Amino acid sequence: MKTKTIQFDQVLGNASTDKRVEVLRAIHQSGSISEAARVNGVxxxxxxxxxxxxxxxxxxxxLDKSVGGSGGGGAFLTPAGLQVLQAADLLAQAKAQTLAQLQGVSQGGANQVSSMMGIGIxxxxxxxxxxxxxxxxQTPIGVRIVMALADGQLLCARITHESLELLGLKKKMPILALCKATAVTIAPTIVALGQVNLLKGYVSRVSRSKTDRQVSMALGPSIQLAGFLDPTVSVKNKQEVMAAIDESAVVIALGV
Known part of the structure; x- marks a missing residue:
């Protein structure tokens, strides 16, 4: 039987900016899930x-399955959980060394560093x-996150209260807004309906295939949005268009 290995690249992909690993660490230190929640403010x-x-x-x-009751007492990590913490510490050390080197670059270089937050995703x-x-x-059924794109347009996403706690989102925090191209509808004119984001831009690329409705839309000099053309319309390069994205289709990510 093949031995399973820990998927470190998956579990630690966002460990530097996500509270999840810190919750794991606090459980190891306190032996309690409720205490880990308290010290991490979740x-x-x-x-x-x-x-x-x-x-x-x-x-x-x-985490061992034989944890305590509603208070979470008696919780402890499995050997795999301990290995994840060790790997997280090694990654944190490597990151600290890299950031120390990057701080020596010019101001222009430092600005470029902040724009590379999504490369590791x-x-x-x-x-x-x-x-x-x-x-x-915040609402009784979830949280609405309003994000400002580089061109000044606003994009909204809906997440749970628990996700807000674990991501530690704050105003002015840099993040990444993710969505599938299939979740983006592009047309010359779109009427706002319900919880739908509307963005304005112009066509930067149109597929030459008659059966491929994919379109690239420029939101500014440095932002491209991929989507699919409404089947009832046609567009051409440089034409002004709009994009519709349901708020529930937008995912928030933090840089590695």
Whole structure:
């Protein structure tokens, strides 16, 4: 039988900016899920979600199943959980050394560094848009994150309260807005309906194939948005168009 290995590249992909690994670390130090939640400023539910997500990414359990009751007492990490913490420490040391080297570059170079936050992310989503958190609106059923793109347009995403806690989102924080090209509808004119983002730009590329409705849309000099043309219309290069993206289709990512 083939021995399973921990998927470190998955479980630690965003460890430097996500509270999940810190929740894991706090459980190891305190032996309690509730205490780990308290010291990290998240709910007990969010702490459990963090462990479940990390275990899924690692491909094996990181917390022993024989945990305590509602208070979470008596929790301890599996050998795989301990290895994940050791790997996280090694990555943190390597990152600190790299950042120390980068701080010696010119101001122009430093600005370029901030624009490379998405390079370490592997995803099937074609659209990865650098943005900053403009507002955080909490509602009884979730949280609406308002993001400002480089060209000044706003893009919204809806996440859970637990995700807000674990990501540690704050106003003015740099993030990445992700969405699949299939979630983007492009047309010359679109009427706003419900919880749908509307962005304006112009066509930068149109597929030559009659059966391929993919379109690239420029939101500014440095932002490209991939989507699919509404089947009832046609467009040409440089034409002004709009893009519609449901708020629930937008995913928020933090740089590695």
């Amino acid at each position: 709910s007990y539910k969010a702490a459990w979600q963090a462990i479940e997500t990390l275990s899924n990414l690692a491909g094996m359990p990181l 592997r995803t099937s989503m074609r659209n990865q848009l650098p943005a900053t958190v403009a507002d955080i609106i």
